[in-house]
Amino acid sequence: MARALGENRGLETLKLAVDLAKLGIDLEKAGRFPTVGLGLSAEYTDSAVSDGTDTSLTFSLSLPFYQGGLVNARVREAASEHNAARASYESARRDVQRQTLQAFHGVNSQLRRIQALAEAVRAGESALQAKEEGFAAGLTTNIEVLDAQRDLFRAERDYLKARYDYVLQVLLLEQLAGQLDESDIARINHWLG
Secondary structure, X not given: OHHHHHHOHHHHHHHHHHHHHHXXXXXXXXXXXXXXXXXXXXXXXXXXXXXXXXXXXXXXXXXXXXXXXXXXXXXXXXXXXXXXHHHHXXXXXXXXXXXXXXXXXXXXXXHHHHHHHHHHHHHHHHHHHHHHHHHHOOOOOHHHHHXXXXXXXXXXXXXXXXXXXXXXXXHHHHHHOOOOOHHHHHHHHHHHO
């Protein structure tokens, strides 16, 4: 869970949005303070009329006087944006926690399901073999053999679907933890092959 919360790319992005909104509050508060500007420019001219270098140094000082509450309104607006960003982050954080927990339980559930269905496949193979031997001995009908084959095919289908669902749950868990990369795909291809 800690990895999912610490390395989830979506959460990282939302956390940066919260930090940026916090900086926006500070920026708007700075509108209450004087600003100082300093500029330096140089120009060189070479023409038939004149040539030489002109340099200028500029200094500016801006003192904010009462602006009808504009700065306070901007600070409140920035604070509202910060609160909205924080609420979005917290909501996404809870979603990631819930999804990670569900994916983790899904992985464990699919593992148990795969084991149970592997047993069902083995039992279906044994049942089919027994029905085929019974049919060869004249003790069972062809319908019973076909029913055993159908049951085996269903068990095999369910087993393969459980493996597929397991892979999806593992990939989801890796994605939520921000750890999904090409090596996971290669590992799953090897596992499925």
